[in-house]
Amino acid sequence: MDNGLKKFSRSQLVVPLFSLFLLIVFNLIRDVGFFSVIVTTNNEGNTVLSGNLISILNGASELAIIAIGMTLVTASSGGQDISVGAAAAIAGSVFVRVLRENQITMPIILAAFLAGCVVAIIFGSFNGTLVAAFKIQPMIATLILFTAGRPIAYWINGGATPTVSSSLLNYIGSFIPGIPIPTPIIIVIIFGVLVSLVLRFTNLRLYTQAVGINERSARLTGINAAGIKLLSFMILGVCVAISGSIGVSRIGLINHETLLLDIEMDAILAVAIGGNSLGGGKFSLTGSVIGAYIIQALTITLYAMKVSSTAVKAYKAIVIIAIVIISSPIVKEYALRLRGRLLGKPKEVTENQ
Amino acid sequence: MQEGIVLSMHRICKAFPGVRALQNVDFTLRKGEIHALMGENGAGKSTLIKVLTGVYPKDSGQVYISGINREITVKSPQEAQNLGISTVYQEIMLCPNLTVAENMFIGRGNYRFVNWRSMEEKATEILTKLNIPVRATQQLVACSLAVQQMVAIARSVDMDCKVLILDEPTSSLDESEVAKLFSLMRELKSRGVGIIFITHFLEQAYEISDRITVLRNGELVGEFEVEKLPRIELVTKMMGKALDDISELQNRKASNINTDTAPVFEASGLSSAGGARTFDFKIHKGEVNGFTGLLGSGRSESVRAIFGADKITGGSVKVEGKNVRITKPKDAMKHGIGYLPEDRKQDGIVEDLSVRENILLALQVMKGFFRPFSKAEAEAFADEYIRLLGIKTASADTPIKSLSGGNQQKAILARWLLTNPKYLILDEPTRGIDVGTKVEIQKLVLKLAEEGVSVTFISSEIEEMLRTCSRLIVMRDRKIVGELTGDDMTQLKIMHTIAGEAAQNG
Numbered sequence A: 001m002d003n004g005l006k007k008f009s010r011s012q013l014v015v016p017l018f019s020l021f022l023l024i025v026f027n028l029i030r031d032v033g034f035f036s037v038i039v040t041t042n043n044e045g046n047t048v049l050s051g052n053l054i055s056i057l058n059g060a061s062e063l064a065i066i067a068i069g070m071t072l073v074t075a076s077s078g079g080q081d082i083s084v085g086a087a088a089a090i091a092g093s094v095f096v097r098v099l100r101e102n103q104i105t106m107p108i109i110l111a112a113f114l115a116g117c118v119v120a121i122i123f124g125s126f127n128g129t130l131v132a133a134f135k136i137q138p139m140i141a142t143l144i145l146f147t148a149g150r151p152i153a154y155w156i157n158g159g160a161t162p163t164v165s166s167s168l169l170n171y172i173g174s175f176i177p178g179i180p181i182p183t184p185i186i187i188v189i190i191f192g193v194l195v196s197l198v199l200r201f202t203n204l205r206l207y208t209q210a211v212g213i214n215e216r217s218a219r220l221t222g223i224n225a226a227g228i229k230l231l232s233f234m235i236l237g238v239c240v241a242i243s244g245s246i247g248v249s250r251i252g253l254i255n256h257e258t259l260l261l262d263i264e265m266d267a268i269l270a271v272a273i274g275g276n277s278l279g280g281g282k283f284s285l286t287g288s289v290i291g292a293y294i295i296q297a298l299t300i301t302l303y304a305m306k307v308s309s310t311a312v313k314a315y316k317a318i319v320i321i322a323i324v325i326i327s328s329p330i331v332k333e334y335a336l337r338l339r340g341r342l343l344g345k346p347k348e349v350t351e352n353q
Numbered sequence B: 001m002q003e004g005i006v007l008s009m010h011r012i013c014k015a016f017p018g019v020r021a022l023q024n025v026d027f028t029l030r031k032g033e034i035h036a037l038m039g040e041n042g043a044g045k046s047t048l049i050k051v052l053t054g055v056y057p058k059d060s061g062q063v064y065i066s067g068i069n070r071e072i073t074v075k076s077p078q079e080a081q082n083l084g085i086s087t088v089y090q091e092i093m094l095c096p097n098l099t100v101a102e103n104m105f106i107g108r109g110n111y112r113f114v115n116w117r118s119m120e121e122k123a124t125e126i127l128t129k130l131n132i133p134v135r136a137t138q139q140l141v142a143c144s145l146a147v148q149q150m151v152a153i154a155r156s157v158d159m160d161c162k163v164l165i166l167d168e169p170t171s172s173l174d175e176s177e178v179a180k181l182f183s184l185m186r187e188l189k190s191r192g193v194g195i196i197f198i199t200h201f202l203e204q205a206y207e208i209s210d211r212i213t214v215l216r217n218g219e220l221v222g223e224f225e226v227e228k229l230p231r232i233e234l235v236t237k238m239m240g241k242a243l244d245d246i247s248e249l250q251n252r253k254a255s256n257i258n259t260d261t262a263p264v265f266e267a268s269g270l271s272s273a274g275g276a277r278t279f280d281f282k283i284h285k286g287e288v289n290g291f292t293g294l295l296g297s298g299r300s301e302s303v304r305a306i307f308g309a310d311k312i313t314g315g316s317v318k319v320e321g322k323n324v325r326i327t328k329p330k331d332a333m334k335h336g337i338g339y340l341p342e343d344r345k346q347d348g349i350v351e352d353l354s355v356r357e358n359i360l361l362a363l364q365v366m367k368g369f370f371r372p373f374s375k376a377e378a379e380a381f382a383d384e385y386i387r388l389l390g391i392k393t394a395s396a397d398t399p400i401k402s403l404s405g406g407n408q409q410k411a412i413l414a415r416w417l418l419t420n421p422k423y424l425i426l427d428e429p430t431r432g433i434d435v436g437t438k439v440e441i442q443k444l445v446l447k448l449a450e451e452g453v454s455v456t457f458i459s460s461e462i463e464e465m466l467r468t469c470s471r472l473i474v475m476r477d478r479k480i481v482g483e484l485t486g487d488d489m490t491q492l493k494i495m496h497t498i499a500g501e502a503a504q505n506g
Helices: A002-010 A014-030 A052-059 A061-077 A084-100 A106-132 A138-156 A167-173 A183-201 A204-213 A215-220 A225-251 A263-273 A285-304 A309-326 A329-343 B045-052 B077-082 B100-105 B116-129 B145-158 B175-190 B202-208 B231-239 B245-249 B299-307 B329-334 B344-348 B355-367 B375-388 B405-417 B435-450 B462-468 B491-499
Strands: A038-041 A047-050 B005-016 B019-030 B034-038 B060-065 B085-088 B163-167 B194-198 B211-216 B219-225 B265-272 B279-283 B288-292 B312-319 B322-324 B337-340 B423-427 B454-458 B471-476 B479-485
Touching (some): A014 A263, A014 A285, A047 A052, A052 A183, A061 A084, A061 A263, A061 A285, A084 A106, A106 A225, A183 A285, A263 A285, A285 A309, B019 B034, B019 B194, B034 B045, B034 B175, B034 B202, B085 B145, B100 B116, B100 B145, B116 B145, B175 B194, B202 B231, B219 B231, B265 B299, B288 B435, B288 B462, B299 B329, B299 B337, B299 B423, B299 B454, B344 B405, B355 B375, B423 B435, B435 B454, B454 B462, B462 B491, B471 B491
Parallel strands (some): B019 B219, B034 B194, B034 B211, B163 B194, B288 B471, B337 B423, B423 B454
Antiparallel strands (some): B005 B019, B211 B219, B265 B312
8 A cells, every 4th residue: 555655656647646636726726616517408408517627628638639649659759740730630621521522421420530530540651651761850750741731621621611510510529419428528538448448458558668768679679660650650640530520520610720729739748747758768648638638627727717818828838837847857856855854764774783 | 094095985885775785885095006896787886986976875984085184975976076086987978079179178167268279289288198099179979989988088087086987998999999098097097096997807907907896795895906816716706606607617518509400590691781791601409609700890790680680681591491581670580589689778678668578578579569468477477587587676667777787688688588589699698797697698508508599699708609609600891701610719719710810720
């Protein structure tokens, strides 16, 4: 028990969980009812849950999913993909284009999503190939798609920002009748379970970490290092397609300029807040997902405090700097030493006999 | 403090969680003396140095240095530097893309402006004084490793150093480079610098040092005058047991080779983009052979080509008589070949992963991406091999980077043994590790051969290869220039073959 506690205190999840805890406490002090969830009836006549807690969980969905993929890319390649927002616009545009050319039914939505997935995986492979085969730094390699992605999305729907309206699409973007929880939250849970199953039943974690820590050693034990990097970019492609489709379904329209704008920076931040090294190697997906929720909780808190939406980013930056500094090794070491002194921990030297 | 002593450490203790790294260790260094610090891996040499240079705080004990009349406490390497204690590490910590002069003066003084001319002149003056064969304006990266090492030393010495610590400075140098380094060390000695020389090479310790301090398991074994300490006694003191095992090793070899069946591995005309020139090679079941030659002769490149570690550019390969294609390490592994790389740090360990994951990695890769071992299986395998090879680690979950070099090497060895190879390539498995582990590894190689495993064993220490190998392949300039077996396997013959002269009779 004591051992388990000790192990936890060294885990990389301490700081993100503690930050989340602080945020929650801060909000509760400010407003006891901040996290209360109320049951209401929405425009479509469904009984649904609402409240700040639900908006945080719901609003962070796209970010949480992309953060998962970003963590894998970071771990394997030691760099970040900054083209995820642009790629999401492409996937979203493909999604809308397929929907618009067909009568919208559930199978067509699924087909449209799969088409978006395939396209996103192709673009992910493009990034992955640049990184794995041509050894270009991930940020530089993905800068290409970062620049070109939204124009490509523009071109997919002929320059328009078409709307697609269907109650079926609403099911994905907001609520399924009879289920009071927003569907994006459910999608995150399903995706999270899927990913943890993949990690459980394959060696994805071991290989990714090995490649990220020491690519040469990994290769000499028979691991296809380039393949693993490529794979991580392809998985991120899937994440991007899911998030893009959710984003489109929320508003029933594709705007290639604004869909998931700036999400790449939030995703990288989520990875960092989650205690993951941006230099690759060992990783925790849980940490990144918590990071995503911290970012969203912060945003919602600031909005609730009537901070103007332009100023929000500046406040966010302050909090994030604080979190990143707290989790830096220097502060951690200092905290450990301080704790040792406060508790008067006995020296570990044993007496000579 | 007594006259003539520059440094004295008294009853130093240092403990890490679960390990007593140093217990009441005394160490004294005289002015103008070269003092070898020896011991097996984990004996406490590095810890002692790190305590002295302020990397670790000591738990108890006193340190005195000449010129200061009270006990000193070194809190950081920077402070050690200011007190006149300089360290040159095995891995050279200089900036390769700066010039020699820049490297010698970087980070010193409070100047805002640099007078390049005077800096270069001063550097040249020091370099000539110390007989270091390099121009001050040369880029460091263009110098040989030995010269880089010497520049690092020159830098420390110029900073008014009383105590110079050389941590395994010779492990990546060849013989002529070692000779150059030694002449520099003698030069410094004559100038009154006290030198602490950490090494695994017995010959080198005897060649250059005045006294030897031996540590074992964090305790002081003793301080000896070199002339009064026979080698065998030194080895015994380092290991803490009589070393009769080594002689026993001989004569066990060469009895298990099975030449009736097709060779386990046979290559013809093999070459690689990594620098292996076309060569032929074969090895039989139960045979131990070795590649020998000077540094850069192509021995490592050849075995890398066998394992498919570099891009293969030509040649054909047979495993047990059947034609196979080996283009990447995984192909070789599938055919039962294991490869322990020369550079443990860069090519062997995966630093942040646990000992268990490191041990299991190769077997796991062979089993497949979609078939991970269960936790219980992984633990059983790792625990078995940790016990079998006597790997000293706090637990199987400890990151491998926190193990000592010898134990890391054992873990990598375990990684390949676990795959149950038919043919195992060991490239410098004993480099930078202590005598005890060396003997253990040599014994293991012979035991594997008895069990029918073929082994290629590469070592810079010829004695070691003579003890274990039954056939030696001699390389020069990336070509195989000779093959020695049986009575031909003598140091002299090898030297002659390497040198390319006709072997003299007798």
